[in-house]
Amino acid sequence: MPLAPELTVLEGRFVRLEPLALSHVPALFAAGGRDDEVWRWLSAPTPRTESDLHEIVSRRLKDVEDRKRVAFAVLGRDEGAAIGTTNLHSWHRGDGRIEIGGTWFGRKWWRTAANTETKLLTMTYAFETLGYTAVVWRIGAGNLRSREAIARIGATLIGPEPEVAGEPGLLLYAIHQAEWPAAKARLSERLART
Secondary structure, rough: OOOOOOOOOOEEEOOOEEOOOHHHHHHHHHHHHHOHHOOOOOOOOEEEOOOHHHHHHHHHHHHHHOEEEEEEEEEEEEEEEEEEEEEEEEEOOOOOEEEEEEEEHHHHHHOOHHHHHHHHHHHHHHHOOOOOOOEEEEEEEOOHHHHHHHHHHHEEEEEEOOOOOOOOOOOEEEEEEEHHHHHHHHHHHHOOOO
């Protein structure tokens, strides 16, 4: 049976993922605060002030405390500061499924090695350290940028989720254990060209 994710540090060549903390808020706000396009598809409203982002991060940390998620700050090696976040959540140890979500980067880091390596590190942790058999993403139908990014690494569209309270349903994507070696090779190859 897979293990529940723990607060940990994941090290790469371009990024370091460390447990999200309130101390990351100033750098995160500088990276992507006030940018409506960064926050367009996230569940939280665009933070207009550092205080707004402090509240968002506080809610994430409450989920961490309640063992509902493991939240990471993504630190760029060149910047030495937080440039985005990603989360592991909604794990189902019985059916071997874990979800990656709440991922965002300041616009400067879209489609960069930082984003690619963050995916590689979180999926390696989920599949190889924790033992999950499927990694899942829920993406808004209109979020073409994220849908294309996930498809490029080999995730398969599983199908739409139903609407909830009048909100449009999300699209469910997954990579399964058998597909992981090919996805890992694609991500590693992309990073090697950087």
